Amino acid sequence: MRQIMIAGTGSGTGKTTISTGIMGALKRRGHEVIPFKVGPDYIDTGFHRAATGVSSVNLDLWMAGEDHTRFLYGHHMDKGDFAVVEGVMGLYDGTGDEKGTGSTAHTAKVLNLPVILIIDGEKTGSSAAAVVLGFREYDREVNLAGVIVNRVSSESHYTLIREAIEKRTGIPCLGYVPLDQEIHLPSRHLGLVPDNEAQEADVVLKRAASLIEQYMDLEALERIAVSGEKGEKEKDPRRALKNIGSGLRIGLAEDDAFSFYYRDNVELLEYMGMEIIPFSPLQDEALPKELDGIYLGGGFPEVYAKRLSSNDTFKKSLYEAMEEGIPVYAECGGYMYLTQGILDGEGEFHDMLGFLEGHCEMTKKLQRFGYAEMTAENGAVFRGHEFHHSRWIGLATVNHTLSLKKPDHMISMLNWTCGQRRKNVQGAYGHIHFYSNLQAVGDIAQLLVKRKESKHGKNPINDKK
Numbered sequence: 001m002r003q004i005m006i007a008g009t010g011s012g013t014g015k016t017t018i019s020t021g022i023m024g025a026l027k028r029r030g031h032e033v034i035p036f037k038v039g040p041d042y043i044d045t046g047f048h049r050a051a052t053g054v055s056s057v058n059l060d061l062w063m064a065g066e067d068h069t070r071f072l073y074g075h076h077m078d079k080g081d082f083a084v085v086e087g088v089m090g091l092y093d094g095t096g097d098e099k100g101t102g103s104t105a106h107t108a109k110v111l112n113l114p115v116i117l118i119i120d121g122e123k124t125g126s127s128a129a130a131v132v133l134g135f136r137e138y139d140r141e142v143n144l145a146g147v148i149v150n151r152v153s154s155e156s157h158y159t160l161i162r163e164a165i166e167k168r169t170g171i172p173c174l175g176y177v178p179l180d181q182e183i184h185l186p187s188r189h190l191g192l193v194p195d196n197e198a199q200e201a202d203v204v205l206k207r208a209a210s211l212i213e214q215y216m217d218l219e220a221l222e223r224i225a226v227s228g229e230k231g232e233k234e235k236d237p238r239r240a241l242k243n244i245g246s247g248l249r250i251g252l253a254e255d256d257a258f259s260f261y262y263r264d265n266v267e268l269l270e271y272m273g274m275e276i277i278p279f280s281p282l283q284d285e286a287l288p289k290e291l292d293g294i295y296l297g298g299g300f301p302e303v304y305a306k307r308l309s310s311n312d313t314f315k316k317s318l319y320e321a322m323e324e325g326i327p328v329y330a331e332c333g334g335y336m337y338l339t340q341g342i343l344d345g346e347g348e349f350h351d352m353l354g355f356l357e358g359h360c361e362m363t364k365k366l367q368r369f370g371y372a373e374m375t376a377e378n379g380a381v382f383r384g385h386e387f388h389h390s391r392w393i394g395l396a397t398v399n400h401t402l403s404l405k406k407p408d409h410m411i412s413m414l415n416w417t418c419g420q421r422r423k424n425v426q427g428a429y430g431h432i433h434f435y436s437n438l439q440a441v442g443d444i445a446q447l448l449v450k451r452k453e454s455k456h457g458k459n460p461i462n463d464k465k
Helices: 015-028 043-052 066-077 104-111 127-138 155-169 201-215 218-224 263-271 305-310 312-323 333-338 438-453
Strands: 002-008 033-038 057-059 082-086 115-120 144-152 173-178 249-253 258-260 275-279 293-296 328-331 341-343 349-351 359-375 381-393 402-405 415-418 420-422 425-428
Touching: 002 015, 002 104, 002 218, 015 033, 015 043, 015 082, 015 173, 015 201, 015 218, 033 043, 033 066, 043 201, 057 066, 057 263, 066 082, 066 104, 082 104, 104 115, 115 127, 127 144, 127 155, 144 155, 144 218, 155 173, 173 201, 173 218, 258 333, 263 275, 293 333, 305 349, 328 333, 333 425
Parallel strands: 002 082, 002 115, 033 057, 033 082, 115 144, 144 173, 249 275, 249 293, 293 328, 328 425, 341 359
Antiparallel strands: 341 349, 359 381, 359 402, 402 415, 420 425
16 A cells, blocks of 8 residues: 655645645556545545545544554555545644644554645745755654655746755755646635535646646655555544444435535444435425434535525424424534525625524625534533634524634634524534544434434433433
8 A cells, every 4th residue: 555645845735636636646557546635625535536436535633633544544555556645735734833734744644645845936046955855853753755846937947946856955845836827726715616516626636637647656665755654543443333323214414405414424424323324405395204314414505505495395394303303403504404504795685594593694704614512512522613704693582502713723712603403403613523422423323213213201411411
């Protein structure tokens, strides 16, 4: 098993384009590529899937912890022969100014991955060597094994940069990507559009793979990639949860409007014995029958607000199921869908379910962006992430069910409340990583089983155990 980490000097260096290009090029060379993404990202993982045909996995040390991250990486990397991990932001950017705070570099050290650093070659020459030297010296424990130069104007330009870097740092340059607007992935308010909305994504990704084949030394990259150990199945943290939710049918909203899920969250439910039943609030006329619970993930409900609003038969079906007591967990876009409506960026209001109080209005700036520790009414603590260009508008008297705070070592401390509960429905903006509290996930599964077994069983959401 070979493995590599693709990092950048900062955001906007072309990590996603080059990472997906490398994935595509390695696939063309016959490798079974397993893609990963550092951090809480749903957009880049979509491009990874488009490039490899394999669902990408999030690796997040702050949310899941080092032991769980090692397990998840080993568990998935065994399914192929070449793991490609795309970093987040700059190599050393994490939740604080220390080296061990969930950054790409921290992840590379925990997983023992060699790092290929992408630098921006536009409007620079020999000074690029100083940049690479600084990144190497900042933390010598990071295995900085190679460099890729992006946005190069000509071969002679690349030669100038390569010779300076290799002479001053001893780190090999593996090639470059020319300045080419045709491989620029389209942007939108969350940084990138989802792959199922970008019609040109397939063309862009194929061109990126072709440029990588043409301008990069893939054989050198393969030599740098180290052999990985087998996944440590004996240390599987899920073992106590095996099949404890057997027989449960969980509906999963899955379409263009709702597609943001951590892959390992859904796979954990399956490991617990639950049957995942996909449905589409955009296209279906009614909920699937005989569901024991519903998971409404995030996505882009504001983009599809008119279609969601006009699908009255499905809205009625879901509303009636919630009135009858079906347990529902909704996060971010799913939460927005359950409120009274969405006020889009053009000032048009779209009616949604109206099961929860208030409405959501789109904003130009990100709201509450970043990691958060989330405490529920029953005291259960999860770690998660918020990223949304909308805010909830409603009465101050509404009882919010989650208390949130930024990580303790963040420079800017912030505490706030969010979310609502009505009957067995819980909704909030935060995206929770289930591996941040496996015990609580198991407790909820057992309550769902008890509810299924008895019509008079205790309420799994309202019970504050």
